[in-house]
Amino acid sequence: MKIGIFGGTFDPIHVGHTRVAQEFADAFGLDRVLMMVAANPPHREPPVASPRDRLKMVELAVGQFPALEASSLELDREGPSYTLDTVKEVRRTAGGGLIWMALGGDAFALITSWYHPEEVLACTHVVVLTRPGYAVDLMAPLPAGAAARYTRDGEIYFHESGATLRTLQVSPVDVSSSMIREAVLRGENIQDLVSEEVFQYIQRMGLYRHQPGTREE
Ligand code: ATP
Numbered sequence: 358m359k360i361g362i363f364g365g366t367f368d369p370i371h372v373g374h375t376r377v378a379q380e381f382a383d384a385f386g387l388d389r390v391l392m393m394v395a396a397n398p399p400h401r402e403p404p405v406a407s408p409r410d411r412l413k414m415v416e417l418a419v420g421q422f423p424a425l426e427a428s429s430l431e432l433d434r435e436g437p438s439y440t441l442d443t444v445k446e447v448r449r450t451a452g453g454g455l456i457w458m459a460l461g462g463d464a465f466a467l468i469t470s471w472y473h474p475e476e477v478l479a480c481t482h483v484v485v486l487t488r489p490g491y492a493v494d495l496m497a498p499l500p501a502g503a504a505a506r507y508t509r510d511g512e513i514y515f516h517e518s519g520a521t522l523r524t525l526q527v528s529p530v531d532v533s534s535s536m537i538r539e540a541v542l543r544g545e546n547i548q549d550l551v552s553e554e555v556f557q558y559i560q561r562m563g564l565y566r567h568q569p570g571t572r573e574e
Contacts, residue, residue, distance in 0.1 A: 361457035364393040367411045368404040370418045373530035380527050381459045382424040391428040396438045405569050408432045417554035439472040457482045466498045479518040487524045541565035
């Protein structure tokens with residue numbers, strides 16, 4: 358079973374996320390991509406919607422994508438959530454083989470701030486998502502000494518463990534979660550940016566209608 362992980366805050370999940378996750382699955386013949394809902398993402402503001410709401414929206418959004426599955430693995434864990442723990446746990450449930458992980462170039466650029474990044478690189482195929490026209494130097498963000506563990510074959514870097522590191526060019530979709538939150542705040546229509554089910558959920562629960570930190574009278 359070939360399993361991939363696509364992590365995000367998903368605050369909320371949008372059509373860009375599902376499109377890219379499906380392209381990730383198609384590109385590498387993955388049987389399943391786990392949409393890993395981040396508990397308390399480091400390096401950024403806390404999410405606006407609760408973990409429960411974000412997970413629910415991911416569940417609703419993946420309903421039409423048989424290869425995509427919502428995962429609460431990081432939400433269910435006590436304490437800080439490290440990518441390495443997630444990768445190891447998914448790997449165990451997948452029967453022990455190498456798993457695949459997709460992440461944006463922005464997240465990859467911060468790899469030295471991860472917990473034991475070298476171990477992550479050694480036990481996962483890492484796929485850095487890029488947009489057309491953006492060149493990414495995959496060796497540049499690596500921790501000191503890590504580049505020496507790779508040999509390059511064309512566009513693919515092979516770690517001495519057998520894990521690979523490469524980019525995947527995905528279709529640009531002009532949408533972000535922050536764009537959606539701001540649109541809801543302004544009372545604009547977001548129906549083209551999220552699935553119908555997610556749209557209904559945001560409406561029903563009244564999500565994103567108020568500035569974070571303020572309350573309805
Ligand atoms: P925000 O606007 O709040 O920063 P976001 O839309 O980037 O949120 P995240 O949950 O942080 O959403 O994204 C998870 C992953 O999806 C990241 O790796 C990010 O690079 C990628 N991603 C987000 N939006 C798109 C998009 N429109 N096209 C391709 N990838 C995307």
